[in-house]
Amino acid sequence: MxxxxxxxxxxxxxxxxREIDGNFTIYDKQNDRVxxxxxxxxxxxxxxxxxxxxxxxxxxxxxxxASPGEIERxxxxxxxxxxxxxxxxxxxx
Amino acid sequence: MSLTGTNIDIDLLGxxxxxxxxxxxxxxxxxxxxxxxxxPDEPPTEIFEITGGVTQGGDWVLRHNERGTLQTSSRASLxxxxxxxLNELVLDxxxxxxxxxxxVAQGRGAIAIPGKxxxxxxxxxxxxxxxGFSYVSDEALCIDRSTGEVVPYPRPLMLSATSRFLIAxxxxxxxGYVGKRPLSPADxxxxxxxxxxxxxxxxxxxxxxxxxxxxLSLSIVLPELLERCFEGHGQRAETFELLSTxxxxxxxxxxxxxxxxxxxxxxxxxxxxxxxxx
Numbered sequence: 001m002x003x004x005x006x007x008x009x010x011x012x013x014x015x016x017x018r019e020i021d022g023n024f025t026i027y028d029k030q031n032d033r034v035x036x037x038x039x040x041x042x043x044x045x046x047x048x049x050x051x052x053x054x055x056x057x058x059x060x061x062x063x064x065x066a067s068p069g070e071i072e073r074x075x076x077x078x079x080x081x082x083x084x085x086x087x088x089x090x091x092x093x
Numbered sequence: 094m095s096l097t098g099t100n101i102d103i104d105l106l107g108x109x110x111x112x113x114x115x116x117x118x119x120x121x122x123x124x125x126x127x128x129x130x131x132x133p134d135e136p137p138t139e140i141f142e143i144t145g146g147v148t149q150g151g152d153w154v155l156r157h158n159e160r161g162t163l164q165t166s167s168r169a170s171l172x173x174x175x176x177x178x179l180n181e182l183v184l185d186x187x188x189x190x191x192x193x194x195x196x197v198a199q200g201r202g203a204i205a206i207p208g209k210x211x212x213x214x215x216x217x218x219x220x221x222x223x224x225g226f227s228y229v230s231d232e233a234l235c236i237d238r239s240t241g242e243v244v245p246y247p248r249p250l251m252l253s254a255t256s257r258f259l260i261a262x263x264x265x266x267x268x269g270y271v272g273k274r275p276l277s278p279a280d281x282x283x284x285x286x287x288x289x290x291x292x293x294x295x296x297x298x299x300x301x302x303x304x305x306x307x308x309l310s311l312s313i314v315l316p317e318l319l320e321r322c323f324e325g326h327g328q329r330a331e332t333f334e335l336l337s338t339x340x341x342x343x344x345x346x347x348x349x350x351x352x353x354x355x356x357x358x359x360x361x362x363x364x365x366x367x368x369x370x371x
């Protein structure tokens with residue numbers, strides 16, 4: 001299992017997120033850029049409130065047709081990308 | 094607009110400007126172009142002076158707050174430079190959000206057509222005005238930060254010769270304008286909006302595409318609007334928050350077109366009145 005799934009994740013203080021038309025548009029104050037999340041990334045972002053990636057994957061499992069393993073991989077991919085761009089951080093427990 | 098001899102006083106986006114013009118013919122031309130603008134309640138803070146010309150037997154001279162800006166033998170060049178200086182001044186002074194866009198209205202609903210310079214938004218805006226939409230601006234969508242209302246910026250429409258021929262083919266020739274010529278909405282059979290406006294529709298126009306109008310997600314439009322803001326990066330976070338609130342109840346569209354008149358006719362037929370338009 002990807003290591004990122006074991007760590008809590010939350011929106012970075014420099015990420016300003018607004019939900020528009022059901023998806024999140026995020027303004028990155030640190031880098032002065034805007035990112036628009038698609039449906040699945042928005043569903044993941046909505047749950048980034050300090051819970052772990054694994055908890056997010058379990059929460060989403062009931063709403064998507066994919067297998068739990070596939071969901072965990074997709075969640076890990078999204079979390080890695082959003083963490084690498086500085087929009088998500090790993091808060092202390 | 095208030096006339097005192099050759100003084101022309103206007104309030105443009107909250108900046109109070111007095112233009113003092115020696116030449117009577119030019120004064121009449123500018124009065125016509127600025128006739129839809131608000132009369133200021135207080136004394137002007139910015140003064141433009143235009144001297145010279147045929148009646149004075151020499152070059153035209155434009156000054157702003159007693160500093161020289163331009164000296165030219167061409168009246169058309171002087172007028173173009175005057176409106177360019179006015180545009181830069183009022184947009185710099187404006188305390189709200191200003192986004193590079195043409196704006197028209199139906200009822201109380203403003204329709205913004207974002208686009209950078211040269212993208213064809215002035216021509217499309219003029220075509221919309223000629224088609225029956227009321228005129229708000231051909232340069233900027235201006236939004237009041239505290240109320241979220243659209244603040245009209247009805248500067249004269251600036252149209253190239255090609256666009257003028259397209260929109261108003263029977264218009265008299267140009268009076269010496271080589272580049273863009275300023276026109277009032279009345280010059281193309283239209284009118285300026287005079288009611289309180291809220292942003293209702295955002296139209297992302299793509300010139301060179303097949304004529305078509307289709308709904309678009311607002312989440313795609315918001316980054317485009319932010320990219321076209323006039324302000325510097327220092328206020329971007331606040332602008333992002335205000336814009337995301339301002340667009341929340343809007344509709345967004347992608348408009349493909351080849352001919353601006355066809356595009357305007359399509360918008361007139363197909364764009365339903367929104368709740369904000371009532």
